[in-house]
Amino acid sequence: MNKFNNKLAIVTGGNSGIGYATAKxxxxxxxxxxxxxxxxxxxxxxxEELGAIPFVADQGKLEDxxxxKTEVENQYGKVDILFINAGITGRLVSIENMTAENFDQVMxxxxxxxxxxxxxLTPLLNDGASVVFLSSNVATTYKPNSSVYQASKAALNSIAKTAAAELAPRKIRVNMVSPGPTKTEIMSKAGLDEKTLEGINEWLIDTIPLKKMGTAEDVAKLVVYLSDDSVSSFMTGTEIVIDGGMLL
Structure with a gap:
């Protein structure tokens, strides 16, 4: 018997990377x-590849x-699993050279x-539902040229913990998954060329005690674990870092 039979899940940013792997x-x-x-x-x-239901929406636009919300409410009713995954790094530049446009886009x-x-979507969540935010281990780092991305993830962790407290009376659990370097398209979307990406990947792997990058599937399995109340029913407001020991 599959653990999520008769459950409805929403994955934002589900067409690639961690979102795609989690939907799968x-x-x-x-x-x-x-x-x-x-x-x-x-x-x-x-x-079509996954056997999922597509919905075109930009997480950065409130009207979307x-x-x-309207479509889900009208067509499907209640939601059991919500994985808020969509995110971007934006341009990696110093605070001095940051533009308001880049700041606003990332935030x-x-x-x-x-x-x-x-x-x-909170009114559509079933009592006992699971919410997982995709955060990042950068929420607790302060590296140069990554100020806005780091701040966006730190802010995300703060609201996730507040949401965990607010939704606890309904037995809705809210948790965070914070990956370290993971093999996805997000860095190439930051405007970096192949040679630069290769150099960054080599440098990152050298800083990770386990000497390897994470995969989207690694993160997806953790999201599924947090969504399964048969094994994680006593976990809420928890951040799980999955970064190969990078923050040690």
């Missing part, structure tokens, strides 16, 4: 999964979040969008 794991365990993404072609292609998706995704 949830579906394998019997869940009906709605994946969201900004690009129609990409989200429909991913949904409202549309998602609108990573923080404001995640906040209101939870806010708008």
């Amino acid at each position: 794991e949830l579906i394998a365990e019997g869940a009906k999964v709605i994946i969201t993404g900004r690009r129609k072609e990409a989200i429909e292609k991913a949904a 979040i409202e549309s998602l 609108n998706i990573n923080f404001r969008g995640a906040y209101f995704t939870l806010s708008k």
Whole structure:
């Protein structure tokens, strides 16, 4: 018997990387999964590959979040698993050279969008539901040229813990998964060329005690664990760091 039979899950940013891998794991365990993404072609292609339900929505736009809420409420009713995954790194530049445009783009998706995704979808969550935020181990680091991304994830962890306290009376659990360096497309989306990416990856691997990068599947399995109340029913407000020992 699959553990998530008759469960409805939503995965934001589900057309690639960690979101895609998590949707795949949830579906394998019997869940009906709605994946969201900004690009129609990409989200429909991913949904077809996965056997998921596509919904075109930009987490950075409140009107898209409202549309998602309305559609889910009208078509499917209640939600059992919510994985708020969508996020971007933005341009990696110093505070001195930061633009308001880059600041707003990162915060609108990573923080404001995640906040209101939870806010708008909370009435649709079943009592006993699971919410997982994709954070990052950078929420507790202060590396140069990553100020906005780091701040967005630190803010995310703060609201996740407040949400855990607010939703506890309904037995809704809210947890955070904070990966370290993970093999996904997010760094190439930051505008870095192949040679630069290769150099960064080599440098990162050298800083990780386990001497390897994480995979999207590693993170996906952890999200599934936190979504399964048969094994994690006493966990809420918890951040699990999955970074190969990088923060040691």
